[in-house]
Amino acid sequence: MEQQAQPAPSPAPSPAPPAAEAPPPQWRPTAEDAAKLTPTQLDTLRHQIAAFSHVCNQAIILAQQKVEEGKSFNAPGNSLPGRGAGVMHALSSSMGISASGAGAQPSYPAPVYNKNPDGPRGPSAPRWNPTPAQLARLEELFLTGMGTPNGELRTQITEELAKLGPINEANVYNWFQNKKARMKKAEREREAALAAGRPPPV
Amino acid sequence: MEQQAQPAPSPAPSPAPPAAEAPPPQWRPTAEDAAKLTPTQLDTLRHQIAAFSHVCNQAIILAQQKVEEGKSFNAPGNSLPGRGAGVMHALSSSMGISASGAGAQPSYPAPVYNKNPDGPRGPSAPRWNPTPAQLARLEELFLTGMGTPNGELRTQITEELAKLGPINEANVYNWFQNKKARMKKAEREREAALAAGRPPPV
DNA sequence: GCAAATTAATGATTTATTCAAG
DNA sequence: CTTGAATAAATCATTAATTTGC
Numbered sequence: 030m031e032q033q034a035q036p037a038p039s040p041a042p043s044p045a046p047p048a049a050e051a052p053p054p055q056w057r058p059t060a061e062d063a064a065k066l067t068p069t070q071l072d073t074l075r076h077q078i079a080a081f082s083h084v085c086n087q088a089i090i091l092a093q094q095k096v097e098e099g100k101s102f103n104a105p106g107n108s109l110p111g112r113g114a115g116v117m118h119a120l121s122s123s124m125g126i127s128a129s130g131a132g133a134q135p136s137y138p139a140p141v142y143n144k145n146p147d148g149p150r151g152p153s154a155p156r157w158n159p160t161p162a163q164l165a166r167l168e169e170l171f172l173t174g175m176g177t178p179n180g181e182l183r184t185q186i187t188e189e190l191a192k193l194g195p196i197n198e199a200n201v202y203n204w205f206q207n208k209k210a211r212m213k214k215a216e217r218e219r220e221a222a223l224a225a226g227r228p229p230p231v
Numbered sequence: 232m233e234q235q236a237q238p239a240p241s242p243a244p245s246p247a248p249p250a251a252e253a254p255p256p257q258w259r260p261t262a263e264d265a266a267k268l269t270p271t272q273l274d275t276l277r278h279q280i281a282a283f284s285h286v287c288n289q290a291i292i293l294a295q296q297k298v299e300e301g302k303s304f305n306a307p308g309n310s311l312p313g314r315g316a317g318v319m320h321a322l323s324s325s326m327g328i329s330a331s332g333a334g335a336q337p338s339y340p341a342p343v344y345n346k347n348p349d350g351p352r353g354p355s356a357p358r359w360n361p362t363p364a365q366l367a368r369l370e371e372l373f374l375t376g377m378g379t380p381n382g383e384l385r386t387q388i389t390e391e392l393a394k395l396g397p398i399n400e401a402n403v404y405n406w407f408q409n410k411k412a413r414m415k416k417a418e419r420e421r422e423a424a425l426a427a428g429r430p431p432p433v
Numbered sequence: 434g435c436a437a438a439t440t441a442a443t444g445a446t447t448t449a450t451t452c453a454a455g
Numbered sequence: 456c457t458t459g460a461a462t463a464a465a466t467c468a469t470t471a472a473t474t475t476g477c
Contacts, residue, residue: 357469358468358470378461378462379461381460381461408462408463411462411463412463412464
């Protein structure tokens with residue numbers, strides 16, 4: 030996996046990027062400065078350790094379970110022995126770093142999600158197609174004057190609409206966003222047309 | 232942003248590791264403390280990361296082998312039964328939505344939501360405050376290179392994090408958005424400062 | 434020490450732009 | 456062409472930190 034080297038948004042402190050082009054009068058990083066990590070960089074380091082710790086713990090737990098007989102591996106009941114975390118804790122505690130909850134942590138297998146961050150948009154999932162019922166309800170809500178619902182409200186609405194067909198919160202969010210934006214755009218165009226003495230677009 | 236990195240101070244009441252824990256009291260490193268790390272300590276940090284990386288790789292390899300042996304293992308998080316089964320075929324008049332189905336088919340109540348669309352933002356709900364555990368997991372995911380999760384993925388992540396404390400999808404979305412934007416901004420500023428011959432902002 | 438006042442972080446909201454599926 | 460999806464940016468608002476005056 031080696032991605033440990035990669036994600037560091039703030040590059041490791043490389044020996045002073047010699048701003049060879051000396052900004053004459055001003056400050057310049059000294060060798061000593063370069064040797065220091067900025068708090069941000071430090072933070073990144075800590076997070077990396079925390080992340081590794083978490084992954085390690087999960088992996089260890091997984092392995093243990095497997096080793097202890099493949100017999101009872103079931104998702105929900107999944108007892109977490111909390112052992113094995115000790116190692117990580119020892120490792121990281123030496124510097125006051127919290128393993129992302131080593132010992133305290135989730136009693137569920139932390140899923141690993143994929144979302145390639147940079148790469149071109151992956152093969153996208155087929156896009157949502159609102160059922161007529163959903164659409165009707167959405168329009169209705171929109172007509173009510175409701176703007177893009179946020180927070181808990183969005184969750185509720187999504188739940189409601191889920192009774193009418195497949196949907197998720199992102200769909201709801203997108204729909205409202207697009208609806209509003211496009212209404213406004215249409216409005217603008219209509220006005221522009223009118224102002225120009227053309228017949229307004231339908 | 233930096234001190235939010237605080238190591239989950241007092242781990243949630245976890246029954247897990249009995250004796251081994253030397254729960255660091257309430258203390259946590261301030262930015263200043265961090266800045267005081269000696270080069271040796273920094274070096275140690277790097278070594279720790281390297282160590283974690285190695286251990287992770289080994290553990291993962293091990294786990295994979297084990298899993299392949301056992302083969303009855305189904306990963307969590309893949310199955311999303313996209314509720315296609317009972318999707319309603321509803322014809323909707325502008326409001327009443329009748330879904331037909333066997334058994335109880337209550338005419339759909341169509342709840343009324345409030346979201347004052349124009350008016351000054353009402354008394355807003357108290358804003359979400361991520362638990363240390365949630366924060367750790369979020370950082371971890373972010374470090375993994377994950378961008379703002381969308382669609383179903385976001386739902387899954389939210390569900391996962393919901394086990395660590397109150398949260399909703401919007402929170403997750405916002406967090407990622409803000410995180411990314413602010414990382415980028417910090418980066419820009421750092422570069423700008425350097426280019427201008429000023430000491431990079433902490 | 435403590436609480437009011439100020440500031441820094443960071444969660445939440447909105448808008449605009451662009452891409453791409455159907 | 457229509458519309459769902461994805462992302463960035465700017466801005467607002469609230470909460471946590473920190474400072475300040477007593």
